[in-house]
Amino acid sequence: MQTIKASLYFPIDMTDKPFITDLVRDYGLTVNVLQAEILPGRPGKSVIDLTGSEEDLEKGLIYLSEHGISVHMFTTSIIHNADNCVDCGACVAVCTSGALQIKAPDWKLSFDPKECVRCKQCVKACPTRAINVNVFQ
Ligand code: SF4
Ligand code: SF4
Structure with missing residues (x-):
C-alpha cells in the first residue's frame, strides 16, 4: 500500500x-x-x-x-527545521490546511505532515528560512 x-x-x-x-x-x-x-x-x-x-x-x-x-x-515534501524556528507564527497565518499550528501550553510550532497540502506558502512566509522543500520525496 x-x-x-x-x-x-x-x-x-x-x-x-x-x-x-x-x-x-x-x-x-x-x-x-x-x-x-x-x-x-x-x-x-x-x-x-x-x-x-x-x-x-x-x-x-x-x-x-x-x-x-x-x-x-505532488512530488515534494515540506521540512520544518526546529533549530532555525523562533515560533513567530508567520507560517501558521498562511497555512490553510491546519498542518502548522502554535498552541498552549508551550506555544511552540508543531507541524503535521499528514495535513500538509504542499502549497509552499509557509516557505515564503518564514523569516528565518526554517521551512524548506524536500524535492526528493
Ligand atoms: S506547504 Fe502549505 S499546507 Fe503545508 S505546511 Fe506549508 S502552508 Fe501549510
Ligand atoms: S514562520 Fe518560520 S520561524 Fe516563524 S514559526 Fe513558522 S517556521 Fe518558525
Whole structure:
C-alpha cells in the first residue's frame, strides 16, 4: 500500500459526479479530501490523498484522466527545521490546511505532515528560512 497526494482539476460537467465513490467502490482506494473548491457552474479543484496498491492507484488515476479530470501529483515534501524556528507564527497565518499550528501550553510550532497540502506558502512566509522543500520525496 502507498499514499499519493495530488491536486485534481475538474471540468464544469464533472463537479457533480460521484468520482470519489467510484474510486473507493471500483478501485478499492481510500480517499482523503484535504481541500476542495467546488462551486456550481465553475471548474472545480481539490487536493486529496489516495491510498491503495500501486496497481489500483494506477487504475484510479487512469479513470480520473479518462473522465477529463487533470491530476497534478505532488512530488515534494515540506521540512520544518526546529533549530532555525523562533515560533513567530508567520507560517501558521498562511497555512490553510491546519498542518502548522502554535498552541498552549508551550506555544511552540508543531507541524503535521499528514495535513500538509504542499502549497509552499509557509516557505515564503518564514523569516528565518526554517521551512524548506524536500524535492526528493
Ligand atoms: S506547504 Fe506549508 S502552508 Fe502549505 S499546507 Fe503545508 S505546511 Fe501549510
Ligand atoms: S514562520 Fe518560520 S520561524 Fe516563524 S514559526 Fe513558522 S517556521 Fe518558525
